[in-house]
Amino acid sequence: MTTKSPLAPKKFPKLPEISGISIAVGSCGISKKGRKDLMLAKLARGTVIAGVFTKSLAAAAPILWCKKALKSTRARAIVVNSGNANAFTGHIGELAVKKTVKTTAKIIGCRENHVFISSTGVIGEPLPVDKIVKMLPKLEKKTSEKAWRAAASTIMTTDTFPKGASIVTEIGGVTVTLNGIAKGSGMIAPNMGTMLGYVFTDAKIAQPVLQKALAAAVDKSFNSITVDSDTSTSDTVLLCATGKAKNQLITNFKDSRLKNFLSALEILMIDLAQQIVRDGEGAQKFIQISVTGAASKRAAKNIGLVIANSPLVKTAIAGEDANWGRIVMAVGKAGEKADRDSLNIKIGGVSITKNGGRNPDYEESVVTKHMQGKKIEIEVDVGIGRGKATVWTCDLTHGYIKINAEYRT
Amino acid sequence: MTTKSPLAPKKFPKLPEISGISIAVGSCGISKKGRKDLMLAKLARGTVIAGVFTKSLAAAAPILWCKKALKSTRARAIVVNSGNANAFTGHIGELAVKKTVKTTAKIIGCRENHVFISSTGVIGEPLPVDKIVKMLPKLEKKTSEKAWRAAASTIMTTDTFPKGASIVTEIGGVTVTLNGIAKGSGMIAPNMGTMLGYVFTDAKIAQPVLQKALAAAVDKSFNSITVDSDTSTSDTVLLCATGKAKNQLITNFKDSRLKNFLSALEILMIDLAQQIVRDGEGAQKFIQISVTGAASKRAAKNIGLVIANSPLVKTAIAGEDANWGRIVMAVGKAGEKADRDSLNIKIGGVSITKNGGRNPDYEESVVTKHMQGKKIEIEVDVGIGRGKATVWTCDLTHGYIKINAEYRT
Numbered sequence: 001m002t003t004k005s006p007l008a009p010k011k012f013p014k015l016p017e018i019s020g021i022s023i024a025v026g027s028c029g030i031s032k033k034g035r036k037d038l039m040l041a042k043l044a045r046g047t048v049i050a051g052v053f054t055k056s057l058a059a060a061a062p063i064l065w066c067k068k069a070l071k072s073t074r075a076r077a078i079v080v081n082s083g084n085a086n087a088f089t090g091h092i093g094e095l096a097v098k099k100t101v102k103t104t105a106k107i108i109g110c111r112e113n114h115v116f117i118s119s120t121g122v123i124g125e126p127l128p129v130d131k132i133v134k135m136l137p138k139l140e141k142k143t144s145e146k147a148w149r150a151a152a153s154t155i156m157t158t159d160t161f162p163k164g165a166s167i168v169t170e171i172g173g174v175t176v177t178l179n180g181i182a183k184g185s186g187m188i189a190p191n192m193g194t195m196l197g198y199v200f201t202d203a204k205i206a207q208p209v210l211q212k213a214l215a216a217a218v219d220k221s222f223n224s225i226t227v228d229s230d231t232s233t234s235d236t237v238l239l240c241a242t243g244k245a246k247n248q249l250i251t252n253f254k255d256s257r258l259k260n261f262l263s264a265l266e267i268l269m270i271d272l273a274q275q276i277v278r279d280g281e282g283a284q285k286f287i288q289i290s291v292t293g294a295a296s297k298r299a300a301k302n303i304g305l306v307i308a309n310s311p312l313v314k315t316a317i318a319g320e321d322a323n324w325g326r327i328v329m330a331v332g333k334a335g336e337k338a339d340r341d342s343l344n345i346k347i348g349g350v351s352i353t354k355n356g357g358r359n360p361d362y363e364e365s366v367v368t369k370h371m372q373g374k375k376i377e378i379e380v381d382v383g384i385g386r387g388k389a390t391v392w393t394c395d396l397t398h399g400y401i402k403i404n405a406e407y408r409t
Numbered sequence: 410m411t412t413k414s415p416l417a418p419k420k421f422p423k424l425p426e427i428s429g430i431s432i433a434v435g436s437c438g439i440s441k442k443g444r445k446d447l448m449l450a451k452l453a454r455g456t457v458i459a460g461v462f463t464k465s466l467a468a469a470a471p472i473l474w475c476k477k478a479l480k481s482t483r484a485r486a487i488v489v490n491s492g493n494a495n496a497f498t499g500h501i502g503e504l505a506v507k508k509t510v511k512t513t514a515k516i517i518g519c520r521e522n523h524v525f526i527s528s529t530g531v532i533g534e535p536l537p538v539d540k541i542v543k544m545l546p547k548l549e550k551k552t553s554e555k556a557w558r559a560a561a562s563t564i565m566t567t568d569t570f571p572k573g574a575s576i577v578t579e580i581g582g583v584t585v586t587l588n589g590i591a592k593g594s595g596m597i598a599p600n601m602g603t604m605l606g607y608v609f610t611d612a613k614i615a616q617p618v619l620q621k622a623l624a625a626a627v628d629k630s631f632n633s634i635t636v637d638s639d640t641s642t643s644d645t646v647l648l649c650a651t652g653k654a655k656n657q658l659i660t661n662f663k664d665s666r667l668k669n670f671l672s673a674l675e676i677l678m679i680d681l682a683q684q685i686v687r688d689g690e691g692a693q694k695f696i697q698i699s700v701t702g703a704a705s706k707r708a709a710k711n712i713g714l715v716i717a718n719s720p721l722v723k724t725a726i727a728g729e730d731a732n733w734g735r736i737v738m739a740v741g742k743a744g745e746k747a748d749r750d751s752l753n754i755k756i757g758g759v760s761i762t763k764n765g766g767r768n769p770d771y772e773e774s775v776v777t778k779h780m781q782g783k784k785i786e787i788e789v790d791v792g793i794g795r796g797k798a799t800v801w802t803c804d805l806t807h808g809y810i811k812i813n814a815e816y817r818t
Contacts, residue, residue, distance in 0.1 A: 058752075326532075401805065
């Protein structure tokens with residue numbers, strides 16, 4: 001285990017029990033360091049599930065299964081192993097998933113397509129599925145409603161701290177709770193990595209509405225972060241709603257009673273997504289990039305992500321250098337409409353550009369002070385329209401090279 | 410000046426005289442280190458010119474001028490300064506270009522739109538144009554047909570060696586010569602960088618044909634390399650043909666007499682482009698990625714560039730780690746059609762994958778030996794169609810971070 005990220009939150013937050021969810025974890029022997037590497041979450045009968053998966057065309061075997069299982073709209077169990085991604089493992093990878101699903105369905109007493117699977121770790125190595133299958137019955141007997149922190153720790157790979165968040169909201173005056181855990185330390189980390197997120201709630205919401213809610217929140221959270229621009233073969237976000245809360249069933253996404261829930265879900269998922277950035281490989285600075293004045297939301301997000309993925313911008317920030325010319329470069333490279341002469345770039349709230357050149361009032365010393373902090377705020381107005389978006393990333397440091405170039409040595 | 414790249418060619422090649430081209434260089438005082446920073450190339454009356462420029466929407470003032478001037482199809486002078494990019498300099502940047510153009514036209518005795526300008530260096534700083542204007546008459550008096558190496562050195566910024574290439578070919582049995590010089594050490598380097606390329610020939614070719622020839626060769630050369638995925642605000646490639654050779658004028662791109670010239674132009678420009686990669690910031694390894702079996706040429710090139718831009722692939726190579734799982738990841742991320750089960754990845758000629766998983770015959774030790782060399786060859790067949798492309802890049806090392814994060818310190 002490497003040193004904890006300097007950007008880590010002070011402690012793991014308190015995650016309360018959520019009626020209908022119980023979790024157990026164990027060491028089945030996939031992790032070579034004897035770490036906990038297998039998690040089983042049991043979900044109450046009637047739980048509906050929504051999912052969003054990697055767009056990689058080399059998606060791992062568990063992804064292919066989950067996409068199929070999601071059509072059932074229901075879930076009774078989630079099994080996650082770390083230490084091996086079961087990705088690019090061909091036919092035997094698919095057999096391994098089937099075996100895990102079959103065993104889980106049997107011990108839970110549910111249909112196979114109510115079992116969801118994730119694997120994270122090395123790509124291209126056969127998954128030692130027998131170790132998983134052997135341990136699952138033991139886990140099934142010891143699930144607890146309190147094992148949230150253990151679950152967040154078990155799904156870690158190169159992560160340096162477990163990631164969790166919780167929020168309470170209401171639907172039609174009835175209190176509902178959301179808990180989430182996530183892992184990731186690069187959009188993909190080395191051989192060893194992936195972005196996984198699991199959110200659980202007791203809210204009673206119809207599955208099509210839940211799926212829309214998840215997609216909207218993913219767009220604002222996990223799809224608005226980047227560590228290194230690389231896309232995992234295994235990215236997965238699942239949202240499970242047990243329906244144990246006493247709220248009236250919500251069947252329409254536009255239902256005004258859903259508003260607070262949607263907002264709470266977004267807050268919770270942005271929190272988790274930001275924790276992943278804070279654990280970005282080698283990260284020393286947390287960077288927020290807000291783009292305004294773009295032709296559309298989509299354009300704003302694209303500009304934000306091009307800035308966030310620029311190695312020149314990221315290394316400048318690592319060097320605490322207020323090198324705003326590189327932000328101009330990234331805006332130009334994004335290919336979205338932008339008005340050079342209205343372009344307004346701010347760092348730490350200080351306006352740097354004006355009339356297509358450097359602002360005559362710009363004093364670099366103030367911005368230099370901001371660059372020395374741990375949170376860097378960049379604002380870019382491109383002067384075209386009303387589209388806006390905010391994205392998050394971290395700096396590109398010697399630590400990133402060290403972790404990824406010297407991984408096997 | 411940093412140490413010369415370990416991937417640099419042994420020496421600068423011999424560039425012969427080209428009838429109709431003469432060059433002078435000098436130190437006008439833009440470079441803070443007193444380096445040579447201004448180049449003037451005089452072109453004989455009747456010279457036609459073709460150009461390709463950055464697609465950045467934040468294109469620098471000289472780019473905007475060159476695009477306009479190119480409509481005249483003729484050129485009598487090229488002025489290049491290093492040390493300042495005259496990019497994102499607003500209205501005063503445009504005035505600086507105008508002043509340089511006007512002065513040059515006057516001393517050469519030509520129309521203003523026959524003068525082409527490039528600037529490379531810091532973004533966002535006003536160009537001290539008076540220094541340029543003051544020195545131009547002196548340069549005009551001392552141009553020589555032999556100053557190729559001096560020209561290649563003058564246009565350098567963070568480059569660690571001057572880049573040049575020459576090739577002799579024939580059109581309809583008549584010998585014609587091509588000389589080229591280029592600079593670049595990142596698609597964009599720090600505050601200080603850009604990709605510039607200038608190719609000169611005595612061939613007699615009509616301008617529309619020359620423009621087509623240039624576009625085709627750029628596609629296979631400068632547009633097939635990447636150092637860090639960042640796009641400069643100033644990228645420029647110009648091709649000038651003086652028409653002093655005795656070949657019959659070529660007016661049709663499909664003319665079979667042009668075939669050898671096109672091929673020579675491509676070879677020369679690939680040579681220059683590879684020299685830029687060999688001088689990539691922090692580069693320790695030169696990487697060639699050949700993609701075959703793609704749905705189209707365009708798809709093949711996209712897959713190649715996604716692999717070439719992946720920080721995880723590049724850091725693995727820096728670490729001499731045959732981490733082929735990251736190549737699978739990059740293929741998946743590219744979003745182009747690929748058949749997982751036919752995917753064939755080779756490193757150093759050794760087949761690593763088979764039937765959607767690791768090739769059972771794969772022996773890593775052989776590939777590990779290849780990874781320790783300076784030239785890394787990656788071949789990827791995606792098993793869909795007949796599209797193919799080759800791209801070049803370098804590894805991502807501590808040197809890159811050092812150059813770009815510690816630039817001002």
